[in-house]
Amino acid sequence: MGDPPPPIIPAYILIEPHPKDVGNLPQRIPLDQSTGCDDTDTRSYATNWIDIAKPYAPWRTLADFEYTEGAVKGLLKSDLIDFQLKRIGGDWTEGRSKISLQNYREYRHALTCATTAGVQFHKGTAEAKIWGETRKYSFFYRNPWEWIKTLLQDPSLACHSNWKSRKMFYSEGDHTERFVNEPWTGNRWWEVDDELPQPNPFAHCWLPLHIWLDKGLVTKHVKMFPIVLRALWLPSEIRNASGNGGGVFIGFMVVVTDPGDPDDRTDAQNYEWAQFRREIYQQVLETIFAALYRPACTGETITCADNVTRVFYPGFLIESLDMEEAWNFTCCRAGRANFPCPRCLVRQGMLGCLQKRFPLRTTQTMRRVVQQAQRAATATRKEEMLRGTGLHDVIHFMWNFRFCDPYLSVTYDLLHAGEMGKWGHHLWELTLKILRDLKLSSEATRIMGEFPRWPNLKHINDLATKDFTDGQTHFDILKCIIFVLVQILPPGNSLIPCTRALLQFRMMAGLKVATESRINLIKAFIRSYEVCCERVHEEYGKNFNFPKQHALVHAVDDILDKGSLQHATTRMGEGTHQEVAQHYAATNFRDVDGQISTRDEEQEAVARTRLLVDEFNAQLAKQQGQEDDAHTREEAAQFGVRGTGRTIPKSKLPPVDADNQWIFGSPLRHGDSRSYEDLYAAGDPVFRNFDSRLRAFLHQQFPTEYLTYEDKIEIEIFRCVYVTYQSKDDWTLCEDILRCNDNWYNSGPRRDCVLYNSDKPGLAVARLRALVRCRLPSKRVVDLAVAREMKHSNWRPRTSWDGCFVFSEEADLSFLLMDYVIRGALLAPVRPHSSSRSQANLHFFVDVVDGDMFLRCLNAKKHVCY
Incomplete structure (x- = not known):
């Protein structure tokens, strides 16, 4: 079973720099198993940190800093810190401690000095009048x-910063097409670079920012509203992380508490309250970002860390907001308005039309409307003008920023518009209602509980009995639910293709790289989803006329203009709520904003100092020649996977080649082929006639080995394998951990499946039954799997869907060289119908575990998708 990998067609990434990117020439980067689409400049720049005599300053000793670091991370209270320091300096150590801090006062003084080296918080105020009363915040x-x-x-x-836009192309054979991934590959950055001046003599560079705003619960009853800013000129793996160059907690938005019940007010009063909230909102944003206004308009000359002087223009490219915050941020009216979209002028009754285009909101047109409304002769005429574009009478803080448009920057949110929106609040609620009406809730829960486990896919045992609130769980349900519904809903049910079409869009829109062919498929999936929604509306009366449905209209433009939607999802900021909640728990619960701000300054101070200390130690070790010894380097080369640095436990039979795309782990038993057959053949079909079948297979694969009956084949059995593969999504290296265990965590057998190379058309799949390493008399080491082949089946469920693959598991066992394995695969069993036992070995292929698998299956279905 298995065939050699097909010949590799040379593939390249072509980089076309912007014409104003003086000095940078077009590049061609070959794609192989060790590269991806990361086009970041990898030049290195020397640092002078090694010259710092005390990298832990302002602390007197390294021990002082490390104690402070632990206390800040542990959110220790002042009385506990004071108690510990007094004991450490006294009875506990008998005066021999390296910690010189004596009490909390000294601890606080050193920490305050450290925070002044960073960007500190300031206090601002906002006020507006509502119903004759001036409210201040x-x-x-x-x-x-x-x-x-x-x-x-x-x-x-310095070596990771991208100062200019560029166009990226994927080339394979005679095929070449453009793609976007990072924001600097999108159209919007290129257009801004077109408008910037030519170098004179300094280069003029745009600094696009990503702003994230979201209100969240820090306790069951307390809401807070953090704002996070990210630098889009840094790669996503840096700016979306929590370390150096990551997103910064820039401040708090005011939470304007409603003093009454909206149902008790008139429409006019509710409008006044909404207007008041947006006025406060804009005052807060204007105060926070006031420092950016002058450099955004005229530029500011700065000498960077690479000793190159440039002129910088900060601005906003991406706004990650849920729908409510998008209305607040753009000063638009909410969902019941005549024109509720913050991006365009779509009428209320057209929100479900996904193929029609509507006039876009722009800074120029919206400012003109507000200015004309403010000059209207009567209040009635003013209201008509504002209502005609769904605006409030508020001046937006971003209108005077150069290269910024608050409406264009609002970006499709995979979380709130997708998993929590169209799915979580609409199709999922409809699904639950249908299951309850048909009395199938328990059956659906039982099938979902039997769904096979897979990394990064939640195993849900309480499908219909729990109210899920987080977006990731909703996304995991969306991935799995079709394999449940298709087995219990009546034939031809419209909900199944509708759910599948939404999932296809979500999988494709969530890829890290969007090529032209993938963009075309996204458009096709949106068209298919709209048609399916019409069928669901006809069958169940479901109304799809809501703003988050309409947001799909702007998704493709957002990808083309700003890069992958992964960079704009509000999910990446959800961890901020957890951090704020931890800080909140360490306050006295009064005037908490200032206390949380102080704690955030402290955490940044110790993180900054830790970076300096670690860099100092690394450079010092390098100077002194304190590197890993030869034995350590040899072990790393033997057991490390490229790019991961992981160490695999030693086995009796070490691999012959450390550069394989797989590594066996969790060794179980060691022996020879005949002893295994003698010991285990009676109870395990894997080892029946094992020795003779193994010799026949090895002779077929390696005819020059000349194995005789007397030759001993040494073998070792393993229970897991790490398979490295090049992702079809972004062409970088990824890894699957596959299990082949008879009793995985005392929950029964777990035997994962693999994709492998075959000369047959379509996907080739097999289920692992044993992982075997053989050492032949010639000392050749061979890694192979004993597996059951999964063959394509002509059987189809009662309601099929686009991309439905069904496999039948064969009874016979065969050998498969690990050289032919591509990656892991997930298959969900088909539950046999009471009248048909022929379904006992049938399985659905789950093609939505990740973007790579989705693309492989699309192309197996003859979709042309690079």
Whole structure:
């Protein structure tokens, strides 16, 4: 079973720099098993941190800093810190401690000195009049321009910064097409670079920012509203992380609490309250980002960490907001307005039309409407003008920023518009209702509980009995639910193709790289989804006329303009709520904004100092020649997977080649082929006639080995394998951990499946039954799997869907060289119908475990998708 991998057609990434990117020439980067689409400049720049005599300053000793670091991370209270320091300096150590801090006062003094080296918080105020009363609010914020300058002058980030846009192309054979991934590959950045001046003599560069705003619960009853800013000129793996160059907590938006019940107010009063909230909202944003206004309009000259002077223009490219915050941010009216979309002028009754285009909102047109409304002769005429575009009478803080448009920057959100929107609040609720009406809730829960386990896919045992609130769980349900519904709903049910069409769009829109062919498929999936929604509406009366449905209209433009939607999802900021909740728990629960701001400053101070200390130690070790010894390097080369640095436990039979795309783990038994057959053949079909079948297979694969009956074949059995493969999504290396265990965590057998190379058309799948390493008399080491082949079946469920693969598991066991394995695969069993036992070995192929698998299955279905 298995065939050699097909010949590799040379593939390249072509990079076309912007014409104003002086000095950079077009590049061609070959794609192989060790590269991907990361086009970041990898030049390195020397740092002078090694010259710092005390990288842990302002602390007197390294021990002082490390104690403070632990106390800050542990959110220790002042009385506990004081108690510990007094004991450490006294009875506990008898005066021999390296910690010189004596009490909390000294601890606080050193920490305060350290925080002053970073960008600190300031207090701002906002006020507006509502119903004859002036309401005032205070908030805390950082100066965003000061934070940006720390990034520009950070030596560790210099080699990762991208100052100019570029166009990226994927080329394979005679085929070439453009793709976008990072924001600097999108159309919008290229257009801004077109508008920027020519170098004179300094290069003029745009600094696009990603702003994230979301209100969340820090306790069951307390809401807070953090704002996070990210630098889009840094790669996503840096800006979306929590380390150096990652997103910064820039401040708090004011939570404007409604003093009454909206149902008790008139429409006019509700409008006044909404207007008031947006006025406060804009005042807060204007105060926070006031420092960016002058450099955004005229530019500011700064010498960066690479000793190159450039002129920078900060601006906003991506706004990650849920729908409510998008209305607040753009000063638009909410969902019941005549024109509820913050991006375009779509009428209320047309929100379900996904193939029609509507006039886009722009800074120029919206500002003109507000200015004309403010000059209207009567209040009635003013209201008519504002209602005609769904606006409030509020001046937007971003209208005077150069290269910024608050409406264009609102970006399709995979979380709130997708998993929590169209699926979680609409199709999923409809699904639950249908299951309850048909009395199938228990059956659906039982089938979902039997769904096979897979990494990064939640195993859900309480499908219909729990109210799920997080987006990731909803996404995991969306991935699995079709394999449940198809087995219990009546034939031809419209909900199944509708759910599948939405999932196809979500999988394709969530890829890290969007090529032209993938963009065309996204458009096709949106068309298919709209048709399916019409069928669901006819069958169940479901109304799809809501704003998050309409958001699909803008998804493709967002990808083309700003890069992959992965960079704009609000999911990446959800961890901020957890951090704020931890800080909140350490406060006295009064005037908490200031206390949380202080704790965030402290955490950044110790993180910054830790970076300096670690860099100092690394450079010092390098100078002194304290590198890993030869034995350690040899072990790393033998057991490490490229790019991971992981160490695999030693086995009796070590691999002959450390460069394989697989590594066996969890060794079980060691022996020879005949002893295994003698010991286990009676109870395990894997080892029946094992020795003779193994010799026949090895002779077929390696005829020059000349194995005789007397030759001993040494073998070792393993229970898992790490398979490295090149992702079809972004052409980078990924890894699957596959199990072949008779009793996995005492929950019964777990035997995962693999994709492998075959000369037969379509997907080739097999289920692992044993992982075997053989050492032949010639000392050749061979890794292979004993597996059951999964053959394509002509059987189809009562309601089929686009991309439905069904496999039948064969009874015979055969050998498969690990050289032919591509990656892991997930198959869900088909539950046999009471009148048909022929379904006992049938399985649905789950093609939505990740983007790579989705693309492989699309192309297996003859979709042309690069």
